[in-house]
Amino acid sequence: MSDFSQITEALIKFRNERDWEQxxxxxxxxxxxxxxxxxxxxxxxxxxxxxANPEKIKEELADVFAYAFLLADKYNLDVKDIVLExxxxxxxxxxxxxxxxxxxxxxEL
Numbered sequence: 287m288s289d290f291s292q293i294t295e296a297l298i299k300f301r302n303e304r305d306w307e308q309x310x311x312x313x314x315x316x317x318x319x320x321x322x323x324x325x326x327x328x329x330x331x332x333x334x335x336x337x338a339n340p341e342k343i344k345e346e347l348a349d350v351f352a353y354a355f356l357l358a359d360k361y362n363l364d365v366k367d368i369v370l371e372x373x374x375x376x377x378x379x380x381x382x383x384x385x386x387x388x389x390x391x392x393x394e395l
Contacts (some may be wrong), residue, residue: 290365294355315357322349
């Protein structure tokens with residue numbers, strides 16, 4: 287069993303013990319990812335990056351991951367597979383010889 291499967295199983299067990307699946311439809315899970323990402327961003331608001339509290343960052347990042355994993359599960363997506371596929375696609379869009387050291391978007395390279 288992969289680490290990602292263990293995470294998803296733990297999240298589902300936690301959710302099901304509380305009868306929360308009824309609230310975890312794809313739309314609301316996507317909204318929850320966005321809300322939690324906003325809470326993560328808020329930790330950096332009006333601060334230098336080094337001033338953000340690492341413990342709070344850890345908590346909010348875990349929330350983002352948790353809802354993303356649950357959303358992936360709703361669509362029977364393997365988190366490892368979809369992330370590695372995205373890295374591969376980004377490698378095609380951002381070849382090292384053009385993208386190295388620049389923050390330009392792929393269509394500006």
